[in-house]
Amino acid sequence: MRFDLHQVLDSARDGVFIVGRDHRLVLFNHACEELYNVSRQDVVNKACWKLSDFEKSWKEAARAGGRISYGELGAKKERMVLPHKSGKQVWVETIYTPILDEENNEIAYVMGVIKDITELKDMEREKERLQQEIGKIRGELGSKYDFSSIVGRSAPIMQVMKLAAEVAQENTTVMLVGESGTGKELVAKAIHYNSRRADKPFVALNCSAFPETLIESELFGYEKGAFTGAEKTKPGKIQLAYGGTLFLDEVTEMSPATQAKILRVIQEREFEPLGSVKPQRADIRIIAATNKDLEALVKKGQFRDDLFYRLFVYPIVIPPLRERPEDLGPLIDHLLEKFNHDMAKRIQGISPEALGMLKSYHWPGNVRELQNVMERLMILSKGEVIQVEDLPRYVVESMKLNHSREPETNDGIPPGFSLEDTVNQFEGRIIQKALKQCGHNKSRAANLLGLSRSTFRYKLSRLKGFENRN
Template structure:
């Protein structure tokens, strides 16, 4: 981050005011500070200058003929300018300044201007812009770092899964993927294929729970013409289609006993016959299997063959349920916001304060799939650029979140509450990356993960430590009076 005064020597400021005297004075003050200045006499003139001059900051009067400062701000945003806006207003129209802040201005100055106030406010605004731009870049980099294929999450339990996947992928070993519904088993199967030397070959999937016994058999092994009523022509099975590639048997726990035997034979001898056929067919297939059922228990109760179980269970990975890794909720939410705001053509930047808390408090019985649906729904319903608690299903909203600026917490809140606000806000700012938030806050990732679990569990705050209100918020923001 560059905070040195040297970096601002080339920063551009656009001064917009209908009073020529004011423009001349500002040009002089800012010019001496090494800024590059352009002037405009009203909003329209300023708007025309924006694309070419591309200022970092705009100092704009609120009341101007033709186009006022607030309209200028709105138009500039529509044009895609990310310049910070500082509004200038006569004492009598402070209300207009408040309106400007609502419209997205960073700050405002009351006329007659005080030289020091101009420089302080401008410096702060520019610093904020740098941070925003840095965060944007970081977000993009962080996203790349924490994505294993399209699987999002940096909880240790999930990293352990990625580790096994990376080691097993290059081999031909059968991998059994376990975990509750919606935990990402299919994504893991895909990652195993894509990381393998077979990546360019077919990846064929069969859902063993979706078909009747007879259909499943001919789906897997194919059938000869006339093998059974309805078998009009010859049909190649999925094993043949997957030759050279990977076959993913989803919901393997639901495969009927008669097919369990046949499957075992293919696994052992790597050959089979089509239904109604006599010719032996040899294939080179890498097998992956997944189930959300307790396969070991099915073996115990005699519903799943033990020998097949051991054949499948060469390498096993178990995906952790979302409730045990709530530290991943922020980055998953951010991932799905990206995904669905693109899909629905909406510009959504993130979560409004308090929303993350509601998402953390939920237990997610449907795991990531449920979270994905909740975010998709919220993106569809969202009326602003941030998802709010109102966009969540009623069951998730819980008690009304406290919507207070961090400054408003102090004094009067406990240190624990302040820390919680700091952690949640920072996570919201960095797109949910716990490691980036840890870096900013100067604490460990483990502490953040631990705290998120605590907030998620609604754990009572430990101890009775009260904040003493000196936690470093500078009070030099104009208060409008």
């Protein structure tokens, strides 16, 4: 079966044309007719200027003493917009390739291949739009997690911000120490988004959220076939955080084996995914956090001392809310504004009596507990001002207990008085009553007390610890 060149080229999806030595078009296929919206009869044997362009490039390169590669000439291309016969504007890209005369090595023809790249241009514009949007979001995140966005102007919290701001621009490993709910992740994000890594990912991993068998695959990732069920390669948190910051929350919950591997990441700046024998670079900054006494765990042999020294390069202690009572008012105002916006509410404020009770409460769950209480108050409050009757019962009862426990004489607080033990005893009685009333259903008991499940579990665990000590 014989093929006619014109017939073959007319079957091509891309436009193809050829310009001869005399600068005239000698071939113009059907796809070219569609793209240019002209008939070949109107252009074939008509003058075209492309050949002279190639001759100019050829001679300039030859004068420079260089030998011209075929690929160098073939790299010429241009993009333009053409009016399609459908009435739409289409983007096209034309790639020009020289065809040399074997006898004199001169350009005999130039072949042009035209592609419709309208869809590609749309994708490029969408990519540019998304990059601009990502840049905008990163800018918003940077302002959202700016140090000035951390609510509070007490001396303890100002010291936290000072230390965090001083280390932000460095690549130093940071250890955040503080009770649950004090805002350790918020401080970690503020450090990241005010660092030189701000345009790279911030990846968080709660080390207590995964069993020992899964924590390593979450951290380091794994190769396909590394273990039963590993049907495809999965990147770990270290890979996902490349160039940015890896936040390891509750770092003391890592097993000894995982601690050893994290130590290597910090020391060698490399790691191996499960099932791989090829080390990968770990270009990350590590910020770790704990709510436990890490030094005590090291003494007990429950945490590696070498990892402790690597993590404790720059410790920042975040104070509990009860140690900065002057921040309670600004925090409440901030949460009122936030929830009014989020819930489309118009709560104007809190009555002085209700505010006094909130300020007298000891907030064992810290800012997280305060946020949960304020969210509940915003939902349940029927008026424009939050009243005492809107407060959770355990907050009101805690206030009553404080008054009942106050010394009635002017001799001061009696010897042996413990506010913490008194509050724990009261909370214990309230929690036990709630559990009994709800048939020991923890979710219902938490709801009865106006607590989130996580805050209820936290209080219950503290209660058990208190009972064990006594």
